Amino acid sequence: MQHASPWLLAGLLGAWPLAPLAQAAAPMTLEERLAALEARASAAEMRASAAERQAQAIALELQRLKGERPDLSASSPAAQAATLAPALDARLAQVEARQEALEKLGRSETKNPSKLTDGFSFNGYARSGLLINEELSGGRGGPYVTPAGSVGGAVGRLGNEDDTYMRIDLSKEAYAQNGTRSKFTVSIADGVESSNDWTAEESSLNVRQAFAALDHIAAFKGNPMLENATLWAGKRYDRDTFDIHWLDSDVVYLAGTGGGIYDVQLGDNWRSNFSLMGRDYGDFSASGGDADVESYILTANQFFAEDRWQWMVNAIGSNKNESRSNAAGLTPAESGVHSMLAYHQKDFFGREGFFKTALLYGQGLGAEVKNLGSDGELLDDARALRLALYGQTPLARGWRIGPSLLAEQSRDRYVDGDDYRWLTLNLRLAKEISSNFEMVYEMSWQTMDLNPKGYRQRNAVDGDFWKLTVAPTFKPDMGDFFTRPELRVFASLMDWSSDLDNYSTSDAFGEEGFQAGGLWQFGVQMETWF
CATH class of the missing domain: 2.40.170.10 (Porin, LamB type)
Incomplete structure (x- = not known):
């Protein structure tokens, strides 16, 4: 079986839905949550900036694997893949909004801790x-x-x-x-x-x-x-x-x-x-x-x-x-x-x-x-x-x-x-x-x-x-x-x-x-x- 190229894998990973990731369970500490969200936002930004290039690469790779000449018409895979860029931009905006909300929550928790179990110990x-x-x-x-x-x-x-x-x-x-x-x-x-x-x-x-x-x-x-x-x-x-x-x-x-x-x-x-x-x-x-x-x-x-x-x-x-x-x-x-x-x-x-x-x-x-x-x-x-x-x-x-x-x-x-x-x-x-x-x-x-x-x-x-x-x-x-x-x-x-x-x-x-x-x-x- 012929293996897909790195460009194809990168494109498929770039198209993976981000919203479920943004809603995943939060780590235990606020610092870890913010660090993870910052990493996700950075990765999403990189994917968004490369979306069009990845979409074009996907189309070219699919045509090559089929032994066909590239079709860059409006209904071609390249054109369809190009539509991923706006979706990525929208998902990136969602991640950034969620990060900002968590940062505000973190500042509030620092001043007024809301979780009794955070930093709590019971000995006797x-x-x-x-x-x-x-x-x-x-x-x-x-x-x-x-x-x-x-x-x-x-x-x-x-x-x-x-x-x-x-x-x-x-x-x-x-x-x-x-x-x-x-x-x-x-x-x-x-x-x-x-x-x-x-x-x-x-x-x-x-x-x-x-x-x-x-x-x-x-x-x-x-x-x-x-x-x-x-x-x-x-x-x-x-x-x-x-x-x-x-x-x-x-x-x-x-x-x-x-x-x-x-x-x-x-x-x-x-x-x-x-x-x-x-x-x-x-x-x-x-x-x-x-x-x-x-x-x-x-x-x-x-x-x-x-x-x-x-x-x-x-x-x-x-x-x-x-x-x-x-x-x-x-x-x-x-x-x-x-x-x-x-x-x-x-x-x-x-x-x-x-x-x-x-x-x-x-x-x-x-x-x-x-x-x-x-x-x-x-x-x-x-x-x-x-x-x-x-x-x-x-x-x-x-x-x-x-x-x-x-x-x-x-x-x-x-x-x-x-x-x-x-x-x-x-x-x-x-x-x-x-x-x-x-x-x-x-x-x-x-x-x-x-x-x-x-x-x-x-x-x-x-x-x-x-x-x-x-x-x-x-x-x-x-x-x-x-x-x-x-x-x-x-x-x-x-x-x-x-x-x-x-x-x-x-x-x-x-x-x-x-x-x-x-x-x-x-x-x-x-x-x-x-």
Whole structure:
């Protein structure tokens, strides 16, 4: 079979209807739609300008293939093909009109985004479960259930949570014409211990975050120090906060309302975050006072060597804090300092996984070393030192291990001469059974020596707490501790020194059915994040 020449193919392609193409489904982004339309318009213009030449070429080629002499009469193929030119012109006009309409729509969408899904993201965390004691009554628990929990001493959370907690993060991004990206985020959280389906009366629904941020800032382009920086303002928790998941305890937690700048590049391997956040102390329980006592936290957070090393420095001030008394009737501090040195190891001592180490120190208002600036009852002489270790790695075929350690010593917190010492060791193990099922084990031990000197009617105690949990678990996939959701059933055995039952009349230890001597608790729980 004789093949048609390129001129014939070009002519046939040139005569292909354009209107259906112009009405094809639009790409996802406005920039891609406009680029595609511009390309179509350019191609149509080229076809229109060559239409007459192509029509003549078609006629000549058809005559040649038929072995006939060219017929250029009014009814010839050449004359008929020549009529394509006006049609192409009309179609080109349609394309141009459609392009102009889309450009107008694009300018409108930039100013007033009309599609909720453009730049929209939905993230969150949730857990919910049932905790039952050995007497088939409501269980008690929580990561801060022990006396040491009153000063931040967390214990293992697996098989030890009796609440429903959720947080959802909603974000909307948009790009300005100069390339600057803006992002608004709102986070809503709620936590209840009731097992009922309707818990409005017990709810603690709260807006945890409401802030806006700008990055890819056009005005910063070409400035090596600022071109990757992010500006933000509003209510939020710090982006680079990190925690020990097994204990449900942040290593350091910076949150409040204010503003700052992230990722200022001060050197080749040195980036910095700077922020100013405010918090309200409100009224102390032992005095009336004004409700406008605020603290301000000025933070410099430095990252070195590809973010392996982190050095955080915080200065905390609250000028009106000394005008009131804390719960012990003493004058609290009006300032404080805090610092953290952390190392984020990207492997587990040469093995797959990770390991994090942090040493924290604070004095005055900075002696609350985890929740920065959140405790307004601390004294000027308060001092605290905390050590945190945390990691995870594959242990053997089908096994994973996640050890952690959290320890703190603090003095002169709320009363001159008070002394709080505690240490928690935690180990989580997981054994894969099938592609969706694993056995999870957690062992926790905490030792404490607490002498509150009568603060809030608390008594000095010295003793240990331990917990063992077994949790058959279903999840979507294996191979990672942090794949969620997880659906668990569990059994936990807990015991502690009898002396700890005497710490306080307002905590769980020592209550009927929750006393030293050993007890079992059972339950089922869901946990997810995305």
